[in-house]
Amino acid sequence: MTLIKSISxxxxxxxxxxEEGLNPLAIVKFVAAYATFIRKNTNATTNKIVVGRDARxxxxxxxxxxxxxxxxxxxxxxxxxxxxxxxxxxxxxxxKACGGIILTASHNPKxxxxxxxxxxxxxxxxxxxxxxxxxxxxxxxxxFADVDQLGKVIEDTTYNNKHxxxxxxxxxxxxxxxxxxxxxxxxxxxxxxxxxxxxxxxSALGVKEIFxxxxxxxxxxxxxxxxxxxxxxxxxxxxxxxxxxxxxxxDPDVDRLAVVSENxxxxxxxxTLVAVSDYVLNHTPGNTxxxxxxxxxxxxxxxxxxxxxxxxxxxxxxxVAKMKETHAVIGGEGNGGVIYxxxxxxxxxxxxxxxxxxxxxxxxxxxxxLRASYPPYFISKQKVELTxxxxxxxxxxxxxxxxxxxxITDIDGVKIDFPDKWVHLRKSNTEPIIRIYAExxxxxxxxxxxxxxxxxxxxxxx
Numbered sequence: 001m002t003l004i005k006s007i008s009x010x011x012x013x014x015x016x017x018x019e020e021g022l023n024p025l026a027i028v029k030f031v032a033a034y035a036t037f038i039r040k041n042t043n044a045t046t047n048k049i050v051v052g053r054d055a056r057x058x059x060x061x062x063x064x065x066x067x068x069x070x071x072x073x074x075x076x077x078x079x080x081x082x083x084x085x086x087x088x089x090x091x092x093x094x095x096k097a098c099g100g101i102i103l104t105a106s107h108n109p110k111x112x113x114x115x116x117x118x119x120x121x122x123x124x125x126x127x128x129x130x131x132x133x134x135x136x137x138x139x140x141x142x143x144f145a146d147v148d149q150l151g152k153v154i155e156d157t158t159y160n161n162k163h164x165x166x167x168x169x170x171x172x173x174x175x176x177x178x179x180x181x182x183x184x185x186x187x188x189x190x191x192x193x194x195x196x197x198x199x200x201x202x203s204a205l206g207v208k209e210i211f212x213x214x215x216x217x218x219x220x221x222x223x224x225x226x227x228x229x230x231x232x233x234x235x236x237x238x239x240x241x242x243x244x245x246x247x248x249x250x251d252p253d254v255d256r257l258a259v260v261s262e263n264x265x266x267x268x269x270x271x272t273l274v275a276v277s278d279y280v281l282n283h284t285p286g287n288t289x290x291x292x293x294x295x296x297x298x299x300x301x302x303x304x305x306x307x308x309x310x311x312x313x314x315x316x317x318x319x320v321a322k323m324k325e326t327h328a329v330i331g332g333e334g335n336g337g338v339i340y341x342x343x344x345x346x347x348x349x350x351x352x353x354x355x356x357x358x359x360x361x362x363x364x365x366x367x368x369x370l371r372a373s374y375p376p377y378f379i380s381k382q383k384v385e386l387t388x389x390x391x392x393x394x395x396x397x398x399x400x401x402x403x404x405x406x407x408i409t410d411i412d413g414v415k416i417d418f419p420d421k422w423v424h425l426r427k428s429n430t431e432p433i434i435r436i437y438a439e440x441x442x443x444x445x446x447x448x449x450x451x452x453x454x455x456x457x458x459x460x461x462x
Contacts, residue, residue, distance in 0.1 A: 005030075005134055006429070009124075011105050011114030014058045022058075022113055027065045032144070033137035034101065034117050035073035037129065042098040044120040047151065050095055052080045052088030052159070053103035054252045055192040055217035058113045062103050066115070067153050070101075074145035076152050080159045082193050082217060084254035085116070086348035087163040092122035093344065094162065104253035107226035110219055123345050124317045163350060164201050170343060172283055173354040174361065179206025181361040186244040186260070188213040188235040190225045192252035194349070201350055205357060211242040227251055227258035227336060229266045236264040246360060246367050250349045256336040257349035259356065261367040269336040270295040274374055276338050276352055277330045279359035281305040286329030289322045291315070292415045293379075293424050293437045294334030300375045313412035314426065320345045334379075380446035382436045383428075384454045390461055392427040392434060398460050399425060399453070423449050425457075 001016030003026060010030045012022030019026075038049065049070055053059040063079070070077045078095050080088065085102050092100040098120050105112035117125045117133065125133065136142060145151070168175055185207050189195035195215030202210050213235055214222040224231040227249045235247050239260055247260030259267035259275070267275070274297045277288055281302065288302045291314045299309040312322035319339060323331040332339040337347035340355065363370060386392065396414050407417040413426035413434075421440035428435060434457060438450040 009114050009116040013111045024065045028069050029137050030115055031066050031069040032073055032142040033133050036136050036142040037133045038099045042120050044098040046096050047076050048078050048095050048097040049075045050078045050091045050097050050100035052083035055219045056113050057219040059103055062113050071151035072144045074149045074151050079153050079155050081157055083159055084193055084197055086255055086346050087159050089122035089346040090163050090344055091159045092118055106253050107251040110221050126317050160197050164204050167350050167354045174358045175206050177361040178357045183207055184209040184244045186211040186235055186238050186242055186247040188249045189215045190221050191216055191218055193217055194250040194254045211244055225252050235260055239264040248353055254349045255347035257352040258336050263368055267371050270334040272336045273332045273338055274298050274301055276355045279355055280330040284329050287326045289319055289328045289331035291319055291333050292412055295377050297375045297377050377439050378443040378446045379439045380450045382450040383433045384457050386432045388432045395460055421449055423453055
């Protein structure tokens with residue numbers, strides 16, 4: 001059993017003792033701590049907290065404990081039940097709620113679940129706020145409400161449709177252009193909440209022919225739920241069988257979007273954001289943001305429009321902060337996470353689909369042709385394992401010194417920008433390893449650059 005208490009939420013495997021798994025006792029403690037934090041810090045005038053969940057097998061059990069704990073803490077709960085992560089974020093704002101909890105372990109396998117914690121803006125708590133919640137939980141410094149102050153549960157299952165309508169209402173989503181294009185669209189929703197939402201979204205966007213894979217939301221994921229090429233062989237085959245124009249794959253909570261070309265090739269998760277940004281910048285020029293481990297292609301496309309690209313530390317909350325600071329018109333993460341402020345500040349696959357299909361309709365290209373129009377980059381992801389006694393921070397400092405002649409960013413590990421490639425070193429918070437991401441114009445060059453850094457680090461350890 002595993003229980004990971006981090007500033008971005010509480011996640012764990014279902015079962016186990018109170019300290020070793022995500023079970024009812026652990027859930028009560030962290031939800032009560034979150035409620036205490038919200039009570040102290042919210043500016044919202046309502047007494048509501050929104051709760052949504054993905055379709056995991058453990059979802060109903062976790063939800064019942066969360067609802068009971070929040071009402072026991074004196075909050076009224078808006079239970080939107082099966083809903084995507086971006087839908088829950090959207091609902092917090094619409095309800096003018098004090099906050100929200102999303103019950104999802106994102107791309108983790110089915111035995112996992114998690115509590116993802118939102119503020120009154122429908123955005124994730126930042127590091128300092130997450131730390132406060134952990135401290136309240138550790139000290140168990142929360143007080144439950146007495147009988148006259150108990151909250152109530154308000155069920156509202158209309159938010160998936162409201163969220164879809166908000167996508168249709170976006171100025172840059174052109175439903176008529178999508179309908180006229182007559183797209184044949186394949187989807188893989190990995191037996192979670194995307195199976196409910198994506199068919200409705202696509203129908204609302206005017207798509208007549210939809211080919212569905214794994215759309216029954218029962219939580220027994222048909223394959224590893226992370227939308228990576230090695231997990232997506234079925235939709236790749238379906239594309240050619242169904243003569244589909246484009247394929248969309250989402251993770252269990254529908255905040256990441258992977259696109260599949262008509263020939264079954266992966267568009268590349270990194271390029272979801274690149275393509276959507278190209279479309280947005282063409283109509284509303286402005287700044288863009290992605291994290292340090294995301295492809296340089298976004299920077300290239302942004303500069304082609306005469307606009308400014310900025311990099312943020314890894315993590316959605318960091319990307320959002322940098323987007324607000326630089327007034328970015330579009331941003332996100334290279335894992336298929338599109339953040340479009342005209343909608344809301346959260347990764348949103350529904351928004352991504354609306355913008356991507358409009359872009360494709362207006363370009364009048366095949367998906368493979370659209371992909372070929374962007375700068376070709378390849379990212380290698382490697383890691384070097386170290387012994388626990390090695391000072392990882394000292395190693396990273398030495399690497400910085402060694403490559404001081406190049407452009408270095410150290411807001412999150414060490415990133416070295418060479419003229420034609422880059423490498424990003426980040427230490428893991430949970431184990432003695434350094435993750436090494438490298439990007440170049442060929443996979444061989446990217447792998448070689450990562451390998452070179454591994455050798456340098458190993459030499460420094462001896």
